[in-house]
Amino acid sequence: MTTMPSGLASYFETRSRKVEKALDSxxxxxxxxxxxxxxxxxxxxxxxxxRLRPVLVIAAAECxxxxxxxxxxxxxxxxxxxxxxLIHDDLPAMDNDDLRRGKPTCHKVxxxxxxxxxxxxxxxxxxxxxxxxxxxxxxFDAPKSKIQNLKSKILHxxxxxxxxxxxxxxxxxxxxxxxxxxxxxxxxEGIHINGNxxxxxxxxxxxxxxxxxxxxxxxxxxxxxxxxxxxxxxAALKSYGQSxxxxxQIADDILDVIxxxxxxxxxxxxxxxxxLTYTALHGIEAARAQATLLVQKAHQxxxxxxxxxxxxxxxxxYIITRDR
Amino acid sequence: MTTMPSGLASYFETRSRKVEKALDSxxxxxxxxxxxxxxxxxxxxxxxxxRLRPVLVIAAAECxxxxxxxxxxxxxxxxxxxxxxLIHDDLPAMDNDDLRRGKPTCHKVxxxxxxxxxxxxxxxxxxxxxxxxxxxxxxFDAPKSKIQNLKSKILHxxxxxxxxxxxxxxxxxxxxxxxxxxxxxxxxEGIHINGNxxxxxxxxxxxxxxxxxxxxxxxxxxxxxxxxxxxxxxAALKSYGQSxxxxxQIADDILDVIxxxxxxxxxxxxxxxxxLTYTALHGIEAARAQATLLVQKAHQxxxxxxxxxxxxxxxxxYIITRDR
Numbered sequence: 173m174t175t176m177p178s179g180l181a182s183y184f185e186t187r188s189r190k191v192e193k194a195l196d197s198x199x200x201x202x203x204x205x206x207x208x209x210x211x212x213x214x215x216x217x218x219x220x221x222x223r224l225r226p227v228l229v230i231a232a233a234e235c236x237x238x239x240x241x242x243x244x245x246x247x248x249x250x251x252x253x254x255x256x257x258l259i260h261d262d263l264p265a266m267d268n269d270d271l272r273r274g275k276p277t278c279h280k281v282x283x284x285x286x287x288x289x290x291x292x293x294x295x296x297x298x299x300x301x302x303x304x305x306x307x308x309x310x311x312f313d314a315p316k317s318k319i320q321n322l323k324s325k326i327l328h329x330x331x332x333x334x335x336x337x338x339x340x341x342x343x344x345x346x347x348x349x350x351x352x353x354x355x356x357x358x359x360x361e362g363i364h365i366n367g368n369x370x371x372x373x374x375x376x377x378x379x380x381x382x383x384x385x386x387x388x389x390x391x392x393x394x395x396x397x398x399x400x401x402x403x404x405x406x407a408a409l410k411s412y413g414q415s416x417x418x419x420x421q422i423a424d425d426i427l428d429v430i431x432x433x434x435x436x437x438x439x440x441x442x443x444x445x446x447x448l449t450y451t452a453l454h455g456i457e458a459a460r461a462q463a464t465l466l467v468q469k470a471h472q473x474x475x476x477x478x479x480x481x482x483x484x485x486x487x488x489x490y491i492i493t494r495d496r
Numbered sequence: 497m498t499t500m501p502s503g504l505a506s507y508f509e510t511r512s513r514k515v516e517k518a519l520d521s522x523x524x525x526x527x528x529x530x531x532x533x534x535x536x537x538x539x540x541x542x543x544x545x546x547r548l549r550p551v552l553v554i555a556a557a558e559c560x561x562x563x564x565x566x567x568x569x570x571x572x573x574x575x576x577x578x579x580x581x582l583i584h585d586d587l588p589a590m591d592n593d594d595l596r597r598g599k600p601t602c603h604k605v606x607x608x609x610x611x612x613x614x615x616x617x618x619x620x621x622x623x624x625x626x627x628x629x630x631x632x633x634x635x636f637d638a639p640k641s642k643i644q645n646l647k648s649k650i651l652h653x654x655x656x657x658x659x660x661x662x663x664x665x666x667x668x669x670x671x672x673x674x675x676x677x678x679x680x681x682x683x684x685e686g687i688h689i690n691g692n693x694x695x696x697x698x699x700x701x702x703x704x705x706x707x708x709x710x711x712x713x714x715x716x717x718x719x720x721x722x723x724x725x726x727x728x729x730x731a732a733l734k735s736y737g738q739s740x741x742x743x744x745q746i747a748d749d750i751l752d753v754i755x756x757x758x759x760x761x762x763x764x765x766x767x768x769x770x771x772l773t774y775t776a777l778h779g780i781e782a783a784r785a786q787a788t789l790l791v792q793k794a795h796q797x798x799x800x801x802x803x804x805x806x807x808x809x810x811x812x813x814y815i816i817t818r819d820r
Contacts, residue, residue: 206679209671260616265608284589285682288612289675292584295616296670299623303663306656331655332630338662339627346620347533351613355530358609 175495180486187230188223190240194248198301212282212290213297216255220273224420225250225391231484232395232409235477242327243398245305246337249298250391253345256294257387259287261354295345299338305398306334329398337394344390353383360448369453376448384424385417408473415470416488422463423492425449426456431495463492499819504810511554512547514564518572522625536606536614537621540579544597548744549574549715555808556719556733559801566651567722569629570661573622574715577669580618581711583611585678619669623662629722630658653722661718668714677707684772693777700772708748709741732797739794740812746787747816749773750780755819787816 176184199214226247233243240247262269262277263284269277279287306328329337343349356379360372392413396406429451450459470488474481500508523538550571557567564571586593586601587608593601603611630652653661667673680703684696716737720730753775774783794812798805 206676206683208683209676209679213671256616260612263612265612286679288584288587288589289679289682291616292580292619293671293675295619296666296675300663300666300670303659303666306659331659334659335627335630335655338623342620342624342627346624347537347617351617351620352530352533355533355610355613358613359530359532 176490177486180483180490183231183483183486184223184227187227187240190230190244191223191226191247191251192218194244195251198248198297208282208286209290209293212278212286213255213294215281216259216272216278216290217251217294219275221251221255223251225254225388228388228391228413228487229395231487232392232413233399234395235409235474235480235484236396236399236401236405237480238395238399242329243305243395245301246341246394246398249301250341250387250394252294252298252301253341253350253387256291256298257345257350257354259291259294263287266354266358299342302334302338302341305329305337306331330400333398333400337397340390340394340397341387344386344393349382349386349390350384353379353381353386357383357447372448372453376450376453379448380418380421380450381414384421385414388417388420389413405476408476412470412473412484412488415466415473416491419463419466419470419488420491422450422459422466423494425451426459426463427495429456460492467492500814501810504807504814507555507807507810508547508551511551511564514554514568515547515550515571515575516542518568519575522572522621532606532610533614533617536602536610537579537618539605540583540596540602540614541576541618543599545575545579547575549578549712552712552715552737552811553719555811556716557723558719559733559798559804559808560720560723560725560729561804562719562723566653567629567719569625570665570718570722573625573629574665574711574718576618576622576625577665577674577711580615580622581669581674581678583615583618587611590678590682623666626658626662626665629653629661630655654724657722657724661721664714664718664721665711668710668712668717673706673710673714674708677703677705677710681707681771696772696777700774700777703772704742704745704774705738708745709738712741712744713737729800732800736794736797736808736812739790739797740815743787743790743794743812744815746774746783746790747818749775750783750787751819753780784816791816 175181195217199210199217229243229247229250230240233239258272259278261267262272263279270280271277277287278290282290345351356375360375360379389410390413392409393406396409401409428449450462454462467488471485474484477484499505519541523534523541553567553571553574554564557563582596583602585591586596587603594604595601601611602614606614669675680699684699684703713734714737716733717730720733725733752773774786778786791812795809798808801808
């Protein structure tokens with residue numbers, strides 16, 4: 173287990189700082205929404221998330237010759253979608269978690285009703301932001317000289333690309349992606365020990381593919397889509413995303429068993445809830461081997477991007493060695 | 497109190513039938529999502545809704561020279577958004593309603609977790625459909641000859657118009673619209689009798705404007721947007737929508753007090769929950785007068801559309817005379 177290597181850490185920091193700044197600005201400059209709602213949304217958005225998904229959107233765009241500011245609203249949007257899914261997932265009717273990253277969950281602080289609506293609000297706002305991506309100017313942090321050197325059609329993704337981006341993200345987040353995976357996850361409670369082993373294995377793979385990998389791979393794909401990249405580049409980034417998405421979920425399962433409770437904030441929650449996990453089904457060693465295999469596949473997918481894909485290569489390694 | 501006049505009823509029937517058929521097809525031809533999720537989504541989508549919002553999208557498009565098939569996915573999308581909001585609104589943590597339109601609510605039948613996810617799934621699918629509106633061919637019901645006579649750019653809204661449509665709908669449905677209104681509605685519980693009357697009145701108007709009128713007026717606006725209508729036409733339809741949206745909510749408050757329980761399915765729910773309503777604050781007669789005034793304003797807004805706006809004129813009348 174390692175912390176993030178310094179090159180990747182600095183890459184992550186610069187990109188996630190842009191995202192933080194944009195998120196902060198997006199949820200503070202507007203005054204009309206009710207205070208409690210904005211506070212609940214901000215509470216969960218700024219509760220210490222790793223910003224993995226928005227950084228993936230940016231990294232994919234950079235792989236395709238773009239820059240962070242061109243996809244920043246979409247990067248914020250995927251973080252909002254991820255955050256809404258955590259808020260709803262933690263609800264008493266779902267996983268019933270009191271803590272998330274060591275802090276009380278949204279419904280513990282603001283009550284269930286506000287937590288449900290904060291999730292709904294974040295999901296809806298995500299699509300509003302993606303729709304604005306087409307005409308948003310780079311107001312967050314881009315050096316002026318860089319903007320002036322870029323043609324406006326490069327700075328602003330085209331409406332067609334934005335439409336396709338919304339399709340890709342909604343598909344990864346919806347009933348055939350993340351939401352579908354959460355339903356499968358609920359159905360899987362308690363069946364890992366007593367049920368049919370082969371059945372459980374099939375179900376587990378579906379859960380991992382839908383619940384986590386679908387949105388992560390959409391993040392990669394959408395970075396390419398917004399930059400108008402070739403279908404080959406788009407498919408390569410999508411495939412990379414599917415591999416690291418699965419590896420990420422397997423690593424999460426491993427961390428749930430062996431991770432440092434303080435760093436994780438909620439270790440053992442899956443075990444408590446008798447969830448079907450990779451570790452429960454295959455044991456820790458087999459889970460690690462599977463994650464390693466997926467990371468190799470992820471590296472393969474990036475072949476054609478050369479140097480520009482360095483952060484994504486590093487990230488693939490980090491995903492299975494991280495300790496939180 | 498009257499039932500729907502026959503001209504309007506037949507208009508409503510032909511348009512809502514298209515919507516029903518499309519919704520049915522959209523949620524049955526896909527096989528990958530978990531069954532319980534699809535069943536829960538279908539259960540609430542086909543629980544006897546009036547299809548007001550999708551018909552408004554279509555009627556607005558027709559006012560601007562379009563036809564139903566050109567906006568059908570967006571019409572389905574707004575019905576999904578409306579349905580998700582009802583599912584979440586009925587949850588124990590929110591209004592805690594066991595019945596909706598005389599039937600057990602989604603969470604009573606499928607459990608809270610599935611109800612939350614069915615809502616999330618419908619909201620996400622709505623945006624996926626809107627993104628598909630740009631390239632969807634008129635596969636539902638449009639007579640072939642009619643399609644062949646129309647240029648493809650007329651049949652398919654442009655990507656820019658679709659992006660703007662997504663912005664309009666997400667804005668009406670989100671934290672500055674419907675979701676924000678639901679938070680204000682929660683905050684208003686119990687304050688209509690004891691609190692500051694002027695404060696209560698201001699809050700009530702904000703609730704009505706956000707919770708119901710925002711999405712309804714977005715439905716009208718989006719019909720114009722998708723048809724590439726002039727900004728004048730767009731503003732007129734939006735204004736019509738704001739007026740009938742408020743009138744609709746006031747009529748709902750009146751029906752909650754005096755409506756036929758069998759027809760409404762949940763009469764008295766607001767009174768039970770001590771909600772701040774127009775009738776509680778102003779009495780039934782003043783509420784009726786206010787609704788009538790709003791309907792006059794709605795008629796005014798339609799002036800420039802002539803004959804094409806006949807269904808919208810009829811609808812404005814019906815909204816305050818309906819008995820369910």
